[in-house]
Amino acid sequence: xxxxxxxxxxxxxxxxxVMKSRLLKPEDYKKMLNMSFDEIVRFLEETExxxxxxxxxxxxxxxxxxDYALYANLAKTYRKIYQVSFGEVKDxxxxxxxxxxxxxxxxxxxxxxxxxxxxxxxxxxxPAGQFSEAELKSMLTKEMGEIVKSLEHTxxxxxxxxxxxxxxxxxxxxxxxxxxxxxxxISAERIETKLFLNFIKMEIDIKNVKTLLRLKESGxxxxxxxxxxxxxxxxxxxxxIRKLASLSYEELLKSLEDYxxxxxxxxFESLSEAEVNFDRLWIETIAKRASNYPxxxxxxxxxxxxxxxxxxxxxxxxxxxxxxxxxxxxxxxMVII
Amino acid sequence: MPEVQPTRMELIKLRRRIxxxxxxHALLKMKRDGLIMEFRQLLEExxxxxxxxxxxxxxxxxxxxxxxxxxxxxxxxSIALASCQKPPEFVIMKKNIMxxxxxxxxxxxxxxxxxxxGYGILSTSVRIDEAVEAYEDVVDAVLEVAEMETTxxxxxxxxxxxxxxxxxxEYRVIPRMKEMAKxxxxxxEEMDRENIIRLxxxxxxxxxx
Numbered sequence: 001x002x003x004x005x006x007x008x009x010x011x012x013x014x015x016x017x018v019m020k021s022r023l024l025k026p027e028d029y030k031k032m033l034n035m036s037f038d039e040i041v042r043f044l045e046e047t048e049x050x051x052x053x054x055x056x057x058x059x060x061x062x063x064x065x066x067d068y069a070l071y072a073n074l075a076k077t078y079r080k081i082y083q084v085s086f087g088e089v090k091d092x093x094x095x096x097x098x099x100x101x102x103x104x105x106x107x108x109x110x111x112x113x114x115x116x117x118x119x120x121x122x123x124x125x126x127p128a129g130q131f132s133e134a135e136l137k138s139m140l141t142k143e144m145g146e147i148v149k150s151l152e153h154t155x156x157x158x159x160x161x162x163x164x165x166x167x168x169x170x171x172x173x174x175x176x177x178x179x180x181x182x183x184x185x186i187s188a189e190r191i192e193t194k195l196f197l198n199f200i201k202m203e204i205d206i207k208n209v210k211t212l213l214r215l216k217e218s219g220x221x222x223x224x225x226x227x228x229x230x231x232x233x234x235x236x237x238x239x240x241i242r243k244l245a246s247l248s249y250e251e252l253l254k255s256l257e258d259y260x261x262x263x264x265x266x267x268f269e270s271l272s273e274a275e276v277n278f279d280r281l282w283i284e285t286i287a288k289r290a291s292n293y294p295x296x297x298x299x300x301x302x303x304x305x306x307x308x309x310x311x312x313x314x315x316x317x318x319x320x321x322x323x324x325x326x327x328x329x330x331x332x333x334m335v336i337i
Numbered sequence: 338m339p340e341v342q343p344t345r346m347e348l349i350k351l352r353r354r355i356x357x358x359x360x361x362h363a364l365l366k367m368k369r370d371g372l373i374m375e376f377r378q379l380l381e382e383x384x385x386x387x388x389x390x391x392x393x394x395x396x397x398x399x400x401x402x403x404x405x406x407x408x409x410x411x412x413x414x415s416i417a418l419a420s421c422q423k424p425p426e427f428v429i430m431k432k433n434i435m436x437x438x439x440x441x442x443x444x445x446x447x448x449x450x451x452x453x454x455g456y457g458i459l460s461t462s463v464r465i466d467e468a469v470e471a472y473e474d475v476v477d478a479v480l481e482v483a484e485m486e487t488t489x490x491x492x493x494x495x496x497x498x499x500x501x502x503x504x505x506x507e508y509r510v511i512p513r514m515k516e517m518a519k520x521x522x523x524x525x526e527e528m529d530r531e532n533i534i535r536l537x538x539x540x541x542x543x544x545x546x
Binding site for chain 2: 063067070071102103106120123124167168169170171172173176177207210211214215218219220224228230271272275312315316318319320323325333
């Protein structure tokens with residue numbers, strides 16, 4: 001029916017544009033800020049989230065109901081994007097969504113190591129990646145060795161085979177590095193893939209600068225910081241990070257003023273505030289780049305990021321209202337307002 | 338009055354025992370007062386520590402709620418699986434406060450570096466760090482309060498015991514011994530008087546003869 005790379009991009013961009021128009025607007029958030037928790041859930045039942053809220057309402061109540069419904073909707077939306085895309089763009093989206101496979105694999109392994117009931121582990125799974133819900137459930141019944149063996153064909157096998165010989169948190173970080181390293185191996189010969197790669201590199205920059213600040217504030221050594229850094233950033237190369245990691249916290253903040261993300265560090269009181277600033281800047285940057293390249297992967301990625309931010313914001317709103325946080329406190333944590 | 342030999346020797350012994358009991362009573366009273374002072378001082382410190390612990394717990398709960406709000410129950414559960422329950426390490430030593438053996442909890446601060454907490458850095462946010470850090474503070478505060486509360490309980494038990502001893506000496510043992518001493522003294526005086534009369538009578542008979 002369809003053929004050619006351009007058609008594939010045009011099609012998925014049109015589909016995501018429609019989906020984007022269904023995202024909640026800033027005025028909806030303003031409205032919800034003045035509602036109680038129950039009113040927010042009722043409001044969401046009139047939106048795209050109705051089906052998922054109804055589906056989990058028999059099992060959960062309160063903010064957990066919202067939490068699971070939001071994750072279920074996110075997984076459904078991401079699967080839909082993957083399913084309706086085709087050609088090169090489908091491959092790229094698939095590679096991008098593999099992060100959810102990582103999320104699920106890590107949760108299953110953590111649960112198995114801690115001898116947690118499979119039902120509890122199942123509640124932490126978000127089947128938005130390449131592995132289907134059935135595949136993930138079948139992993140839950142397996143022993144640790146079998147799980148690792150079943151992932152032999154994935155780029156994570158080498159890291160997973162080290163389980164038991166190095167601490168689990170190192171395995172987790174190594175898995176994320178393996179994920180990004182696989183993404184960075186995509187050829188950047190054509191503009192379509194180059195845009196995707198640059199997006200990934202900028203995302204790595206954001207992740208790295210957040211890690212750098214977190215670990216520096218906690219007083220970790222330069223080597224420990226370097227261990228947690230994802231190689232292949234857009235502006236933050238490994239050498240630069242090494243230099244930055246050896247500086248004091250104040251010097252580090254000053255040195256970060258020359259990078260593309262420096263705007264996020266202009267005004268912040270705590271690191272959590274800085275993280276929100278980074279997320280806001282990230283959204284603005286993607287939006288700008290997506291409007292410059294309207295028929296590329298960028299508008300699709302923009303929607304993917306915006307959908308995740310919407311889910312996160314709704315969760316913050318729900319939990320915030322449930323715990324009687326003031327509107328100011330809730331707004332401080334939200335990215336879209 | 339129990340069976341007691343009204344002899345001078347017995348009276349001397351009894352008086353010695355009374356003096357000793359009175360000295361013991363004064364010492365126990367001093368110990369009781371000292372313990373009460375120690376208890377009061379510790380009580381204030383404990384109250385402060387408990388208030389701090391409550392404050393820290395409330396703060397930790399808030400931070401946990403923020404972390405749950407930002408990262409979600411799913412992520413929180415997942416991280417809880419990761420940082421799997423390594424109990425705090427501490428050694429219980431002993432300290433002597435006026436003869437009362439109280440515990441001293443020698444512990445390393447429970448606060449850990451991010452890299453020691455058991456969860457990955459790349460898959461978590463700073464809100465999780467803040468919540469974990471706040472709960473690590475709570476664990477430290479709980480251990481401190483536990484040490485103080487146990488010391489308070491032990492001191493209180495000792496104060497009760499000392500108070501009972503002081504009261505027993507003051508209202509029962511010493512008065513009874515004094516009563517006995519009085520009785521013996523009276524008996525001895527009576528015996529002296531009897532002897533004088535007996536001697537007088539003998540002297541009178543001798544004069545008549």
